[in-house]
Amino acid sequence: MMTVKLVGSLLFAVSGVVMAVSYSRFQTKKLNTIDGFISLLFYIKGQIDCFARPRSDILSTLPLEVFCACNCPHGADTLEEMVEASRIYLDEEPLRLVASFSSEFGSTFKDEQLRRCDYYISALSEERRRVFSEVQSKSRAGSALWICACVGIIILLW
Amino acid sequence: MQVINLKRQASGVDPLPEAVMRALPYRLSDEIRRTGYPVIEEIRMRASRRCSLVVSGRNIMLDTVLEPREVSDILEGMCQGSLYAFSDTINQGYISLPGGVRVGVCGRAGCEGERIIGIYEISSLSVRIPHKTRPVGREICRLLHGFKYTSGVLIYSPPGIGKTTLLRSVATMLSSGAWDSDQDPLRTVVIDTRGELAFASEGSDLCLDVLSGYPRRQGIEIATRCLNAEVIICDEIGDYEEAMALVASHNCGVPLIASAHAENITQLLSRTGLRLLHEARIFGAYASIRRDGRGGFLYDITMHSECF
The missing domain is CATH 3.30.450 (Beta-Lactamase)
Structure with missing residues (x-):
């Protein structure tokens, strides 16, 4: 009986730590995803400004690191695919911004397209600042909650 | 279905x-x-x-x-x-x-x-929509050969006759030497400013370089200084500023084959830019073209010395 209790307690403790770590990583991933899309927008802006490259060519030359940051480790053919792959990591407002950019990308002339890139970079950077300030506190709070919950269950079971 | x-x-x-x-x-x-x-x-x-x-x-x-x-x-x-x-x-x-x-x-x-x-x-x-035609332009190649590749030829006609088609064919003939059995291929550079001369799908045995999207003046400079061209081909010249720049950059002696819009030689040479090129002796001959109804062209050649 004691052995079972010990094993059970150990399992709860391990799961608590795992959940805490996963939650912390999830929060960090949200930040990395926004960073990824900001890098993507900078890259797109440069390709349009310097080379006026069509959208399909831009994505075919996008560095793999940016794809990975946007949760597409095997690459993507369209911006919509990248937005869909990142959906769970983006809050409402960043998701709205990247979805809006991908839907209107390529439908305007060069000067206007560059201005829109600037707007979305600025808006996403603002969202990044907000998410950054939340991530640390959420990670700590979430991790503590998971561990405390598991410790509490262990104590109850004993 | x-x-x-x-x-x-x-x-x-x-x-x-x-x-x-x-x-x-x-x-x-x-x-x-x-x-x-x-x-x-x-x-x-x-x-x-x-x-x-x-x-x-x-x-x-x-x-x-x-x-x-x-x-x-x-x-x-x-x-x-x-x-x-x-x-x-x-x-x-x-x-x-x-x-x-x-x-x-x-x-x-x-x-x-x-x-x-x-x-x-x-x-x-x-x-x-461009269409493939039978090879045309031997007369232009013979003219160029007659000048010993020291002077160029200006092809002119009203719009829609086929100047671009003719230039495309001349470029192919010169760069392959196919216009005459005794001729070697020439290093031909095409300045395809508007992307109409379109050589991407042509044969692999052409001695041809294509500067696609380049402005004509810069294209000619690159063709003469960097690509060592033996003949340069470009489409639709006539702008005065462009003509001044062409005269300035064309002291290299490489013959230029080009096209322009005009009904007749008088109208052609009354345009300021083309008059400038005429006085600078860029072209040794002016070739007016019209369709022969069988996919080819009829030429009316005016030599530089015959012009006023």
């Missing part, structure tokens, strides 16, 4: 270039195929008006009427969903597609002073 495909094959209509077919609405491309014309020179699409074809110089009206939104979507499709990539040429009134297809764009211009910054509310598109 099987019956429809067989019928399309039986109509004997040459397929339009893929870049054009992909962008057209199905009902328009289907009507074009059903007309049965083997060679279509132009497709003209107008918002809220009937579309038309140009076949052997004649205008053929179609039944299809496109909505304004459809015309805009066709342009966006031709631009591969990247309108910004074609901003510069759209503001000049055209876009160039793979295969030498040139699409004229008409709409409402957004201007900043004298500068066009964008074209909105696209109202019509005019798709000019």
Whole structure:
């Protein structure tokens, strides 16, 4: 009986730590995803400004690191695919911004397209600042909650 | 579906270039195929008006009427969903597609002073489709050979006669040496400013370099200083500033074959830019062309020394 209790307690403790770590990583991933899309927008802006490259060519030359940051480790053919792959990591407002950019990308002339890139970079950077300030506190709070919950269950079971 | 495909094959209509077919609405491309014309020179699409074809110089009206939104979507499709990539040429009134297809764009211009910054509310598109022809232009090659490759030739005619087609064929002949059994290929550089001369699909045995999208002045400088050209070919010259720059950069002695719009030699040389080139002796001869009705050209040559 004691052995079972010990094993059970150990399992709860391990799961608590795992959940805490996963939650912390999830929060960090949200930040990395926004960073990824900001890098993507900078890259797109440069390709349009310097080379006026069509959208399909831009994505075919996008560095793999940016794809990975946007949760597409095997690459993507369209911006919509990248937005869909990142959906769970983006809050409402960043998701709205990247979805809006991908839907209107390529439908305007060069000067206007560059201005829109600037707007979305600025808006996403603002969202990044907000998410950054939340991530640390959420990670700590979430991790503590998971561990405390598991410790509490262990104590109850004993 | 099987019956429809067989019928399309039986109509004997040459397929339009893929870049054009992909962008057209199905009902328009289907009507074009059903007309049965083997060679279509132009497709003209107008918002809220009937579309038309140009076949052997004649205008053929179609039944299809496109909505304004459809015309805009066709342009966006031709631009591969990247309108910004074609901003510069759209503001000049055209876009160039793979295969030498040139699409004229008409709409409402957004201007900043004298500068066009964008074209909105696209109202019509005019798709000019190049076609392969039998080799022509031996006479131009013989002229050049007669000058011992020290002087160039200016080809002129009214619009739509086939100057670009002739230049394309001359470039192929000179760069392959095919115009005469005793001739070696020449290092030929084509300055394809508007993307119409289109050599991407030509043979692999051509001694040919293509400067696609380059302004003519810079293209000639690169051709002479970096590419060691033996002959330079470019299309549609005549602008005065361009002529001044051509004179300045053309002291290298490489012959230039070019084209210009004009009805006759008097009209040709009355244009300020071309007069400047004439006085600088850039061209040894001026060749007026007209179609012979069998896919070739008739030439009316005026030597430089015969001009006033």
